[in-house]
Amino acid sequence: MACAADRGGARVEWAESGGPRLEPGVQPRRGFGTRLLERALPRELGAGSQVSLRFEPGGLRAVITIGSAPREPAEPAGG
Numbered sequence: 001m002a003c004a005a006d007r008g009g010a011r012v013e014w015a016e017s018g019g020p021r022l023e024p025g026v027q028p029r030r031g032f033g034t035r036l037l038e039r040a041l042p043r044e045l046g047a048g049s050q051v052s053l054r055f056e057p058g059g060l061r062a063v064i065t066i067g068s069a070p071r072e073p074a075e076p077a078g079g
Contacts (some may be wrong), residue, residue, distance in 0.1 A: 001013065001014050001015070008067060009048060009049070009065060009066045009067030010065075010066040010067070011063065011064070011065050011066070012062075012063070012064040012066070013061075013062070013063050013064075014060075014061070014062040014063075014064070015059060015060070015061045015062075016059035016060045016061075017058055017059040018059070019059055019060075021057055021058075022055055022056065022057050022059075023057075024057060027055075028055045034053065037051050037053060037062070038051055038053060041064070045064075045066045045067065046066070046067055047067070048065070048067050049064075049065060049066050049067055050064075050065050051063070051064050051065075052064075052065075
């Protein structure tokens with residue numbers, strides 16, 4: 001697992017190993033936990049947050065981005 005500050009938010013990279021090997025080309029079952037991570041967690045973490053999951057033969061790899069850098073205010077038209 002690795003964590004780092006990322007443009008005003010944070011980024012968590014998670015890799016699992018040692019579990020059952022996934023067969024190439026076979027889509028893993030999308031259960032409650034997967035849906036919770038992909039849909040509910042970004043909403044709970046706030047604007048700009050997202051979760052990316054990759055099911056690789058060696059194990060799950062997840063990247064969780066929490067928040068984002070605040071945007072600079074736009075310059076008013078005409079100066």
